[in-house]
Amino acid sequence: MQGSVMTRNGLGCLLLALSLPLAQASEGEPRRLEVEASHRIDRIDSGFSDWQGQRLDFQSTRPGDPTWYGAVTRDRRYGERDEGVELGAALPLDANWVLQPEAGRTFDADFLPRWYADLRLQRRLPQGFVGAASLRRTEYDASRVDRLALGAERYWGPWRAGYTLNVSDVSGAGTPVGHALALDHYYGERSVVGLRASLGREEEGLPGGEVVTSSVTALALRGRHWWRPDWAVSWEVGTLSQGDLYDRHGIQLGLRHAF
Numbered sequence: 580m581q582g583s584v585m586t587r588n589g590l591g592c593l594l595l596a597l598s599l600p601l602a603q604a605s606e607g608e609p610r611r612l613e614v615e616a617s618h619r620i621d622r623i624d625s626g627f628s629d630w631q632g633q634r635l636d637f638q639s640t641r642p643g644d645p646t647w648y649g650a651v652t653r654d655r656r657y658g659e660r661d662e663g664v665e666l667g668a669a670l671p672l673d674a675n676w677v678l679q680p681e682a683g684r685t686f687d688a689d690f691l692p693r694w695y696a697d698l699r700l701q702r703r704l705p706q707g708f709v710g711a712a713s714l715r716r717t718e719y720d721a722s723r724v725d726r727l728a729l730g731a732e733r734y735w736g737p738w739r740a741g742y743t744l745n746v747s748d749v750s751g752a753g754t755p756v757g758h759a760l761a762l763d764h765y766y767g768e769r770s771v772v773g774l775r776a777s778l779g780r781e782e783e784g785l786p787g788g789e790v791v792t793s794s795v796t797a798l799a800l801r802g803r804h805w806w807r808p809d810w811a812v813s814w815e816v817g818t819l820s821q822g823d824l825y826d827r828h829g830i831q832l833g834l835r836h837a838f
Contacts, residue, residue: 608641608642609641610639610640610641610644611639611640611641611837611838612637612638612639612837612838613637613638613639613640613835613836613837613838614635614636614637614835614836614838615634615635615636615637615813615833615834615835615836616633616634616635616636616833616834617633617634617636617813617831617832617833617834618631618632618633618831618832618833619631619632619633619634619815619829619830619831620829620830620831621827621828621829622827622828622829623825623826623827624825624826624827625824625825625826627824627825628656628657628658629656630654630655630656630827630829631654631655631656632652632653632654632655633652633653634650634651634652634653634833635650635651635652636648636649636650636833637649637650643671644671645668645669645670645671646668646669647667647668648666648667648668648669649664649665649666649667650664650665651663651664652664652665654690654691656690657689657690659689659690660689661685661686661687661688661689661690661691662685662686662687663683663684663685663686663688663691664683664684665681665682665683666681666682666683667679667680667681667682667697668680668681674703675702675703675704676700676701676702676703677700677701677702677703678698678699678700678701679697679698679699679700679701679713680696680697680698680699681696681697681698681699682694682695682696682697683695688719688720692717692718692719692724693718693719693720694717694718695715695716695717695718696715696716697713697714697715698713698714698715699711699712699713699728700712700713706733707733707734707735708731708732708733709731709732709733709734710730710731710732711728711729711730711731711732712727712728712729712730713726713727713728713730714726714727714728715728722749722750722751723749723750724747724748724749724750725747725748726745726746726747726748727745727746727747728743728744728745728746729743729744730742730743730744732761737764737765737766738762738763738764738765739761739762739763739765739773740760740761740762740763741759741760741761741762742758742759742760742761743758743759743761744756744757744758745757745758745759745779745781747781753780755779755780755781756779756780757777757778757779757780757781757795758777758778758779759775759776759777760775760776760777761773761774761775761776762774767805768805768808769803769805769811770802770803770804770805770811771802771803772800772801772802772804773800773801773802774798774799774800775797775798775799775800775801775817776797776798776799777795777796777797778794778795778796778797779794779795780793780794780795781793781795781821793821793822793823793824794822795819795820795821795822796819796820797817797818797819797820798817798818798819799815799816799817799818800815800816800817801813801814801815801816801817802814802815803835808837809836809837809838810834810835810836810837811834811835811836811837812832812833812834812835813831813832813833813834813835814830814831814832814833815829815830815831816829816830816831817829817830
């Protein structure tokens with residue numbers, strides 16, 4: 580599934596949402612490297628196989644300079660295991676524009692897409708607003724999904740609110756439209772807690788590379804708490820209804836270390 584609040588991709592959008600309020604920090608700061616190991620379990624009804632996944636993420640940042648990030652992933656479902664990699668960068672073009680390419684590859688994909696590529700352009704606007712547009716292609720064994728995402732965010736004080744319109748073109752399965760809402764509260768120097776909600780129609784990958792579309796509603800609560808300057812715990816709990824296909828309830832926990 581792509582685009583919902585419980586999607587396993589979209590790494591870079593979360594990265595920017597977590598790091599943008601820190602961009603006002605001094606550009607003389609040293610580069611910061613963060614590494615996180617996480618585990619996720621999703622319980623799925625209607626006879627569908629439960630989903631387990633592990634990730635090892637890294638992120639290298641310094642205010643005013645490019646941000647580099649990536650992940651090694653492993654997911655297990657339907658008795659099969661898919662492993663992959665994700666790489667991306669957030670490249671400041673000037674004080675207001677950021678270009679963000681991102682790509683991922685699954686090796687010997689059984690139920691995840693074989694690869695995806697995403698290009699996002701973000702513009703800082705007056706009064707705390709941010710606008711963004713992205714194009715994404717996701718390739719399954721038996722289908723292809725092209726997605727246009729248009730988003731707007733606003734930052735005020737320790738808060739961030741965002742809305743994204745997702746319009747997808749699924750080969751052989753129509754043109755689903757989805758809506759995603761986000762609300763984050765920042766506290767301390769780097770900690771954050773946030774709410775995610777989505778609704779509309781989205782695509783779901785099935786074994787053999789088949790893709791179907793259905794109505795989706797989803798809600799998730801997530802956060803990252805730094806209890807020391809170099810150690811944090813990341814977490815997420817969420818629920819998703821994939822139309823008449825199934826209901827899915829998940830939890831993810833991660834341990835993050837900064838160097």
